[in-house]
Amino acid sequence: MNGHRLPSPTQGDALSSVRLLVNQVVTSTDTKSAGAASSQLIQLLSSPASQHGSLDAVLLDLQPLLGPGNGNPSSTLLDAHSGLGAACAACLVQRIRDSPAPDQALGSLLRALPRPAAASLLRGLGLGSRAVNTSWGEAEWRAAAALAARGAAALDREEAGCVAQAAAGALDAALSPILLPASRPRGVAGPIPPTPQATAAMAAVGAAAAAASGSLEAEERVLALHGAAILGCLAAAAPLVFGGRASTALLLTAAGVAASLRVTLARRGSGEGDPATEHPASDGAGHPSIVTEGPRPLIGVHDALAFLAPLLTEAQRVAAAELRAVVGPRLGKRAALEALLDVDLGVPLTRGGGLDGAGGGLQASRPAHGLLLALAEVGAASLAAGWGAGCAAALATLLRPGASGGAGAALVQARAAALDLVHAQRDGGGGVDLAEVVIGLFASGLHAGPAPAPDEPPANAQAASTHEKPPTAGTQDQSRGKAPLALLLARLGRLAEEAGRPRAALAARRALFAGYRAEPPVVSPQALLRLADGGGAGDVSRAGQPPLEPALLALFLDCHRAGLAPVRLAGVLPALAAAAAACGAEERDAAWRRRDHARLWLAIGAARLARVGRVLPRGDDPATSPALGRLAAAAPDLSELGWRSEGPGPGPPAPATPGDGAESGRELEATLAALVGGVAGTPPATPSAAARLVALLTQELAAANHAPFSRLARPPGAALLAALARLDPGDPAAPWLERGLDQALRTMCLRARRETALGCGEEADAAAEALERAAANLVESLSEREAVVGAVPKNRPWTTGHGACALRLLRELTEWMPCLLYSRPVVRATLGLGGGGPDAPPAAQEWLQRMPRLAAARAPGAASAAFETVLMEGLLGPGSGESAPTLASPAVLPAMLALEPGEEGGAGHRGFLMWTAKVRALGAAQTQLRGLEGAAAHDALLAAAMHGLQGAGDEDQPLANRCLEAAALLILGLAEDKETTQDQAPSTPRRPGRSLLRLEGATPARALLRALCRAPLEAGDEGAAAAAAATAWHWLAAALGPVARSAVLEELAGAWRGAIAARRGIYAGGAAPHAGFAADAEAQRGAATAADAALAAQLPADAASLRAMRAQHLCVAFLLDARAALEGDARAEAQRARRTLAALSSAALEPGAGLGRAAAACATRFRLAQLALRCADAEPGAPAAQRAHRARVSLALDSALEWFDAPVAWHQADGAALREATRAVSAVQEAVARLPIWPASDRLSVEDAKQRLALLRFLLSSELERLAVWESPLDTKAHAAVACDWPTVAQWETLAAAAWIASPRLALALKDRFPGFPALRLELERFVLVNAAAKSLQLLPQAGALLAEMAGEPAAADKLVHLQSWAPLPLLQALAVVNSAGGKKPEVLEYLSRSLHECNPEEVAFFLPQLVQMLRTDHDGVVARFLLDAAAVSVHFAVVLACQLRSEGTPPDEAFDPQVRRSGWSAPKDSGLWQVADKLRTRLMSGLPEDVANLLKDELAYFDDITEVSGKLYPVHKDKRKSAAVEFLKAVELPRGDLFLPTNPDCTVLAHIPESAAPMQSAAKCPILVAFKVHVRQDVHPGFADGEVEEAGSQGSGKEDEEPETRACIFKVGDDCRQDILALQVIGLLKKAFLTAGLDLYLLPYGVIATGYECGIIEVIPNSKSRAQLGELTDGGLAEVFAREHGPPGTERHEAARQNFIRSCAGYAVASYLLQSKDRHNGNIMLDGDGHLLHIDFGFILGISPGGNLGFENAAFKLSYEMTEIIDPARSKTSPSYLHFKELCIKGFLTARSSAESIVATVAMMASSHLPCFRGPKTAVELRHRFRLDLGEKEAAAHMDGLVEAAYGRWTTGFYDWIQYLQNNIPK
DSSP: OOTOOOOOTTTSSSSHHHHHHHHHHHHHHHHHHHHHHHHHHHHHHSGGSSOOOHHHHHHHHGGGGEEEEEEEEEEHHHHHHHTHHHHHHHHHHHHHHHHHHHHHHHHHHHHHOOOHHHHHHHHHHHHTSOOOOSSOHHHHHHHHHHHHEEEEEEEOOOHHHHHHHHHHHHHHHHHHHHOGGSSOOOOOOOOOOOOOHHHHHHHHHHHHOOOOOOOOHHHHHHHHHHHHHHHHHHHHHHHHOOOOOHHHHHHHHHHHHTTHHHOOOOOOOOOOOOOOOOOOOOOOTTTEEEEEEOOOOOHHHHHHHHHHHHHHHHHHHHHHHHHHIIHHHHHHHHHHHHHHHHHGGOOOOOSOOOOOOSOOTTTGHHHHHHHHHHHHHHHHHHHHHHHHTHHHHHHHHHTTGEEEEEEEEHTTTOOHHHHHHHTTTTTTTTHHHHHHHHHHHHHHHSSSSOOOOOOOOOHHHHTSSSOOOOOHHHHHHHHHHHHHHHHHHHHHHHHHHHHHOHHHHHHHHHHHHHHHHHHSSSSSSHHHHHTTTTTTTTHHHHHHHSSSEEEEEEHHHHHHTTTTHHHHHHTTTHHHHHHHHHHOOTTOOOOOHHHHHHHHHHHHHTTTTTOOSSSSOOSSTTTHHHHHHHHHHHHHSSSOOOOOSSSSSHHHHHOOOOSSSHHHHHHHHHHHHHHHTTTOOOOSSSSSHHHHHHHHHHHHHHHHHHHHHGSSOTTTTTTHHHHTTSOTTOTTHHHHHHHHHHHHHHHHHHHHHHHHHOOOHHHHHHHHHHHHHHHHHHHHHHHHHOOTTTTTTOOOOOOSHHHHHHHHHHHHHHHOGGGGGGOOHHHHHHHHSSSSSSSSSSHHHHHHHHHHHHHHHHOOOHHHHHHHHHHHHHHTTTOOOEEEEEEHHHHHHHHHHHHBOOTSSSSHHHHHHHHHHHHHHHHHHHHTTTTTTTTTHHHHHHHHHHHIIISOOOOOSSHHHHHHHHHHHHHTTTTOOOTTTTOOOOOSHHHHHHHHOOOOOOOOHHHHHHHHEEEEEHHOOOOOHHHHHHHHHHHHHHHHHHHHHHHHHHHHHHHHHHHHHTTOGGOOSSOOOOSSSSSHHHHHHHHSSSHHHHHHHHHHHHHHHEEEEEHHHHHHHHHHHHHTTTTTOOHHHHHHHHHHHHHHHHHOOOOOGOOOOOOOGGHHHHHHHHHHHHHHHHHHOSSHHHHHHHHHHHHHHHHHHHGGGOOOOOOOOHHHHHHHHHHHHHHHHHHHHSSOOOOTTBHHHHHHHHHHHHHHHHHHHHHHHHHHHHHHOOOOHHHHHHOOOOOOHHHHHHHHHHHHHHHHHHHHHHHHTTTHHHHHHOOOOHHHHTTOOOOHHTEEEEEEEEHHHHTTSSGGGGGGGGGSSSOOOOOHHHHHTTTTTTSHHHHHHHHHHHHHHHHHHHGGGGGGGHHHHHHGGGGTTTHHHHHHHHHOOHHHHHHHHHHHHHHHHOOOOGOOOTSSSSSTTOOOOOOOHEEEEEEHHHHHHHHHHHHHHHHHHHHHHHHHHHHHHHHHHSSOOOOHHHHHHHHHHTTTTOOOOTTTEEEEEEEEEEEEEEEEEOOOOEEEEEEOEEEEEEOOSSSSOOOOOOTHHHHHHHHHTTTTTTTTTEEEEEEEEESOOHHHHHHHHHHHHHHHHHHHHHHOOOOOOEEEEEEETTTEEEEETTTEEEEEHHHHTOOOOOHHHHHHHHHTTSHHHHHHHHHHHHHHHHHHHHHHHTTTOOOOOOGGEEEEEEEEEOOOOOOTTTTTOOHHHOOOSSSSSSOOOHHHHOOOOOOOSOOOHHHHHHHHHHHHHHHHHHHHHHHHHHHHHGGGGOOOTTTTTTHHHHHHHHTTTSSOOHHHHHHHHHHHHHTTHHHHHHHHHHHHHHHOOOOO
16 A cells, blocks of 8 residues: 555545545555555445445446456456455445435446446355355345346356356245245244345346356256246235235236246247256255246247246236226226226236336236236247247147137237237248238137128128127126237238238138127227227337238228128227328328228218217217327328229229119218208219218318317318319319318318317417418419319319319408418418419419408518518528529519509509518628627627617617618527528528527527517617518518517517506607607797797607607507417417417506507507407407406407597698508497497496497597598598598487596596587586586596686586685686686686696796786786786796786876877777786885896886887988987997896897897887897796896806807887787797697797887897888799799709798698788788798787778688799699698698687687777687687588688789788888
């Protein structure tokens, strides 16, 4: 050991020490050192620390010791060291003892251990001596058995003999005390019996060692001992209780010993070994032995079988007793008999129970039966080993009935081994001899007398087969053991037939027939099935074995001819189906199979065994229907049965039924009618043709009704279609075939739906694939010639025959299962049609035109993706071959063009463009893949693609391209298929799609898919990104299959929930976004008023919302397409996808989701409702499914109804978006029309449900009419097609009640939606009065507004108190209430004041003229308090309020001086506000904080000084006014740096420009134009709390370094500007409505403010001139002006200005009509530098006109001749520009109607202002009438259209311009 001492086994790692010592023993050259290491190794191996662990570990440790030693290959190093082998063996035994699975460990040992090493370890165990070791346990013997099996051959003969003798002695010594208790002394306790595993191991050691010794003496000794042990165990177990521990142990012991006989008897049967000698019957120890006499030598097969005969006889007797005792009470007598005869036919011998008693079910509880099988297998092995000449006779003697006690019957139960034996001798002829011998013996044993021939049925066969009698005790004994023999006859007969032994084959056939029809049957149906299927499938498929199918076919036909009852015939079908299913592919369509199956199916049809009239529920007729289905699925193609002639050929003959030919024909006709469910036409003329038709229809319909989808070898109905193609025109068989084909496909569809409903995943998938194949087969048949080449003339017409039939069936099939339209096989077959050739069949051409359009109509995105994917597959797919469709295929162009028809009926080209984009994306993906190696590189590429979708990629590459490239990467299988080489062509494999579903969370492929689904929804529709993403989703679903589609839908569902949580898009809420981007450009050019600036600030956010809505709508469109493509799909993945869609639609429409009501979200909301209704289309089954169905329908209907609880909102978009909104509402309307009633609930009665559904139908109809008018305002035909039927008074009451029950908010919204129906308002007023005290109602401001408007009615007097707790009103609604009859009530005023306090003062300042008018009746000071409170928090509000109070207050003294005024002067009259306004102004100035008050004083004083310049200039001569004005302005000083223009608070005044002073011409004193240098603040509004004025001033003065702007104002004295303010207020409200709707109309409500009595400031419109000024520069008309200012017509600049002119003309046309603006001469018409037309100077509005209302201007608005020259250059009234102008006018008018109440209230509140435009209350009434709220949208559009037509070039308009030219020299 070189002085080093190893640690003890308890120190350190014992295993490491073992390895170290083994290494020293092997490598040491010193004998002494090696011996010392060996001694220490022996001690270490004997220690407990090293004797635990696995066998593999110890073998690994000892492996160096197990190699050859001393140059001797038969020995190892263990043999060279004394005691080391024993230590290693002991360690090995301990490992086996500790192993939880010793059998598995021993198997591993045998595989890893060399034979010499096993022999060395065997020597180490101590078995080399003849002494019997009685102290060993199970582990030692297990180890010995394993080592002997592996290493006995490596022992020398003497050693092997010693081992055999020791093992035999041990077995004898172990069993003798148990089996021979009399030999034990009385009173001495018996030894502990060994376990069955131990005895089996002893026997195995003895058998292996005896065989290795080569000594016949040793073999005979072991053989005799084993046989005696088996007999002894059987004898000892017989009187015991079966199933008990003792009997089971004995029988398992015998079975273990029997297993060892195979080695010895195989050698003895082959005649090997030395001559035998006798041996004593006792061992060396002298104790009694279980061997009673010396063994006799066994040489040859006969001796081997003779040795087994008594063992088999006794085992069979014990097994029968065991069966009666154990199984009989549990199964009954008859079942016990069948179990005894048949149970083992389906169980391989190796499953009969092992050393550990393994085995399942009945076999595990029958150890005697397992012993019987083991003995039979030993006998079969002996036969196989020793077969030779003369053995057949010996076997015949042994198997003869009665010989050897029936041992032959038991032997044949080992059918697998026996067949192996027979077949192994086949080539030499011995097998055929054996088969013939066995057939004769078995046939004579099965029946006492000669059986009737199958072809000659007995006369009483019918009577004998009516009932099966139960077996008696006698019949049980007669039939026992015969069934297995009869079943073996089937294959032996086939072997004899193939060998040319017809007599033997006939005998086997007769025997089998007799055994089946015997009473009781010797061969039961269960036995047949077990032979063919239960464990026998492997035998059938074994190469070279004779098949069972022909014998069973013959048996069925024999039974049919013999007249057996159908129930007996059906018993053969399960076995026949199993045998047919095992037929190889090369034999499937063999001629003999076609012939025999044709006869079989004819017999089945004649016997009416095929129940094909309806789809049976699961479990119905389980014995016949499933067997028929499996048999039909495995049957050959019967379509080639000679359909064209009656000559010879394959085909079933006429049925052999009693009677003449006429009777046979009638029966066949009846059979045909029963098969197809009625008479389809004239039956075939001959019985032979009818028989062929019956056979084919029976087979195909049985397959359609009962065949498992997964086993169908052909597409459903393919044989019927092929047969139909072979018929001549007018053949009477054609109608029957067509009807059968129709029934077969319909049945398959119904079954597929049933499998889906039952949740049968694999079978449902197989059903879908089968139907896809059927549809593809029908498509392919359209282009094929209708007959086999040479069988049909080439000029056969295509209008009849199978082409027309296939087309009709395709139509029906795609109606039943629309998902087939998007199936890749169907699309591939469609694109493979020769549709482009001149000789293409009409049926193919019709399908090629119809199918793509039908697919696109249901799901356009899915249809395009399906066709494009197949095209890419044909172009790029590997192995596609020449048959794959490409761009050059004649059918591709018509199909792609049919997918997307253009807007005007022409074909679109988007499909080709998208296909090109996808191909480009695939190419880019390939480029990125090129050169990548390893999974990490691929994952990095996917991660980079994901980051690119999330916005971190290349900014130069559009997001749309990134989406398509990401999809291409996924389709190429980059993340999952790492083995794909870069040289392979891109493909679309299905496996990566399946991997997508299995991958979870952080995998790169799933992460990329998630980013692809979420990026568009999170980023919004940036250009074409969202559309490209939707295309990518469709592409993934089409290319990767259903699993990828499910994955995409799941990710979209997650992205949608993220949008809900983030309140994005349609969930954003708030104000409705605009829908056009013209408003953005307008806002960027600069707004002229504070209202414009506020609107402009909202535009970017609104545009983002619109982009998000667009992306969400494209997502919903994809979801709808996906749902349509899933229609009828039976796959499990389709079910999963449908569940995902249902959950997503429910989550999207949940009330808690916060789905907004923005007008732009109309299409998306209704498409979501449509999706939810589609997801609820499936027929509900279980109660839970019914509840889910009702809940989903109710949720969709609630969402649709919820849309109408908001005021009418308009949304302008492109034509496609408007059409989509109309179609979305129409789709929901159609779905609701199909509903019988609103889904019932506990809170909704049946009557209420009906009324609510009627309400929704009416609202959808009205919405559809509204959207149709908005989409095409001039298309009266389209309006008529969707016209809404308006309810009567009684119906309005019913609808109002239904709406109130559904939601009071909804009911109140109806009042604003349908304002022209008083009956609706009256009913709502009643509901509000009744429920005024309800807290839920008080949350609705619109209900409070209705109650406040009713304040003047007696019924509402006691309800007004509830207004104190009512939710405040919005600003515009509050103004409408003020204008109502109840607006003067104190409770209402208090409610209004509270509402106004909740509003933004900046917004309320817009309506200060109206609020000041309310001071007349403000007796309680409610309005005054609000005005003062608002002024305290907003400087802008305070300035406007002060100016307004000054204009309404007491005029200055000079206003009463007639010399100061012009002629026609009259003294001012008090309007009722003079004193009130003065007092409130005083309170305002005194109540403000000092700094705010000083700012206000300086603001007013500064602009008063400039205004006074206008008054000072009036007496100055006109020629000197300019210079005088400059001097006056120079004297005015700017008091501070934080003053702002009163007309625009965002403009901080830096200085006024005296030189800009420009006196202007006016009928009043002398208006003056003054320009200011200002700083425009875009971020700060002058609305501050106390103490913030200084900060505001510093902000204003601190930005003087920035470039100032110039703004001009007109200061007027002597003119009342309040009427202009009112007109511009109306124009401002209209502009807000237009912007909210996204309507492309232009209005410019410039700023005007009244600063005192007949004083005011008017904002100058920049860069503009009046039409009169432009006329002074040219004598031409407006067209010439445009050409001069904007370039020649047709240029881009000119057309842009012309479009601006049209937009502004339309906007001001609506405003002028509503305001009735007059005095519209060219001096009051402005044109700006961009071509916009603007109106100014509103001195004559609301019905008043110059000249005392002479009515010169009787057009609704000014549309003069020169204006029409710009709008309609050809003056044809049909030009696109003029029609566009009319559409804008109509849409503007419809939009204005939605703000009618606010506008009317704004005007009506000024009625008491003494403005000239008011002529009493009728002014507001007439204004309201001009909105035509009594008309629907359709009638309102027609009304506005008529106004435009009437104003077009009206002569009175030109006449007024001419008068103005004459009177005032204003150019016309």
